[in-house]
Amino acid sequence: xxxxxxxxxxxxxxxxxxxxxxxxxxxxxxxxxxxxxxxxxxxxxxxxxxxxxxxxxxxxxxxxxxxxxxxxxxxxxxxxxxxxxxxxxxxxxxxxxxxxxxxxxxxxxxxxxxxxxxxxxxxxxxxxxxxxxxxxxxxxxxxxxxxxxxxxxxxxxxxxxxxxxxxxxxxxxxxxxxxxxxxxxxxxxxxxxxxxxx
Numbered sequence: 001x002x003x004x005x006x007x008x009x010x011x012x013x014x015x016x017x018x019x020x021x022x023x024x025x026x027x028x029x030x031x032x033x034x035x036x037x038x039x040x041x042x043x044x045x046x047x048x049x050x051x052x053x054x055x056x057x058x059x060x061x062x063x064x065x066x067x068x069x070x071x072x073x074x075x076x077x078x079x080x081x082x083x084x085x086x087x088x089x090x091x092x093x094x095x096x097x098x099x100x101x102x103x104x105x106x107x108x109x110x111x112x113x114x115x116x117x118x119x120x121x122x123x124x125x126x127x128x129x130x131x132x133x134x135x136x137x138x139x140x141x142x143x144x145x146x147x148x149x150x151x152x153x154x155x156x157x158x159x160x161x162x163x164x165x166x167x168x169x170x171x172x173x174x175x176x177x178x179x180x181x182x183x184x185x186x187x188x189x190x191x192x193x194x195x196x197x198x
Contacts, residue, residue, distance in 0.1 A: 002094070005044075008042070008043055041061050042063065055076065058153055091116045092117035096121065097131060132175060140167070
């Protein structure tokens with residue numbers, strides 16, 4: 001099993017959806033701009049494609065991921081996947097795909113992974129297109145959120161759960177196969193982006 005993990009900021013209060021009907025000749029209403037930090041929260045996710053299993057966490061506003069949080073998240077994910085009634089998954093049965101962000105590369109995180117038996121797939125720096133979260137999942141989830149403004153993190157959590165439930169195992173496997181093909185193209189191009197090769 002591939003365990004694919006990453007985190008990303010989610011903008012939950014979109015000012016561009018605060019629209020009102022005004023006459024063409026009327027002056028544009030002024031909307032005071034608020035701090036972006038107060039309008040976004042960090043989503044942390046880990047998932048497998050077959051069987052489809054998701055583990056998510058939404059951090060409190062203003063908080064970011066560090067090594068301690070990452071270890072706790074992995075422990076929670078391990079417990080959640082092992083306790084599944086249908087097709088439980090153990091850590092030692094998975095290969096972890098994630099990037100080289102500081103919480104992932106920290107020595108304490110590496111020590112926990114070694115202890116838990118979770119093997120990692122090496123990933124080159126600055127290669128977000130080789131991670132299925134950046135390449136596919138976050139784009140899909142955020143495009144779903146763009147349809148309207150949400151009132152706060154609690155609504156983001158429920159909306160994320162709804163959007164994830166709509167994703168099928170077949171869709172995940174299709175995206176994984178596309179990633180495998182892309183990775184093969186990158187290897188053929190000796191690490192360069194295939195789109196830049198003529």
